[in-house]
Amino acid sequence: MALREQPIAERPAGPEARRARLLELLQAADRPLTGAELARRLGASRQLIVQDIAVLRAAGVEILATPRGYLLPRARPAHRTLVAVRHTPEQTEDELTLLVDLGVEVVDVIVEHPIYGELRGSLHVASREDVRQFMEAVRRTGARLLSELTEGLHLHTLEARSPELLERAREALRQRGYLVE
Known part of the structure; x- marks a missing residue:
């Protein structure tokens, strides 16, 4: 067909x-x-x-x-937070999948560059399909992740329907050893 x-x-x-x-x-x-x-x-x-x-x-x-x-940006959910995380490039897919499986959207990635200051990349990853497409684009292009500029340390803006989902995401990141506190 x-x-x-x-x-x-x-x-x-x-x-x-x-x-x-x-x-x-x-x-x-x-x-x-x-x-x-x-x-x-x-x-x-x-x-x-x-x-x-x-x-x-x-x-x-x-x-x-x-x-x-x-x-175009849509109406933002009422609940938003910023988390600091650190992991290897190979753990990126695991981190993103962990978050979207909890019902959390990963809005962006932010790193602090010594010359340019804050660098922000728009992600808007909210489903396993979004994660798959993102990772496929990384593999296909050979592009390096922003987090590679900072030895894996980066921030994510997270959005969810409730503060409980954001807290569950924070705890899951903590259990995986990704959360920087």
């Missing part, structure tokens, strides 16, 4: 119309959309989409770039 291709949208007339349509696509999306997918749907090049994203951001639109694509 052949996969159905998403039809290419009519090419919007002009950059303002294209950017408006780009925002509509992001608002309607229930998952991150890649630059290539947005380009195909808007009948534009990926480079033009990247430029449009930059222009929209400069105009004050908050657009998140994750390893899986672009998305």
Whole structure:
């Protein structure tokens, strides 16, 4: 059975119309959309989409770039915390899976760089499938993790539906030896 291709949208007339349509696509999306997918749907090049994203951001639109694509921030859950952790690159998948299995979203990764100060990478990993895709991207690209800059020490912003879930996540990280206290 052949996969159905998403039809290419009519090419919007002009950059303002294209950017408006780009925002509509992001608002309607229930998952991150890649630059290539947005380009195909808007009948534009990926480079033009990247430029449009930059222009929209400069105009004050908050657009998140994750390893899986672009998305607009959604209403944040009421419960959020920051945890300090340390582990090897080989333990990354275990750490992320542990957290998402507890119902916690890993929003980002933060490291303190001696030259640049705080470096933050947007993750938005909330399911095993998100973890799988993230780890596959790491393997496919050969990219190094931010935590490798700091001998494994990094912070994560975590979000959950309740403070109990965040406390359970903290305890699970502690039991695995990842939590830095």
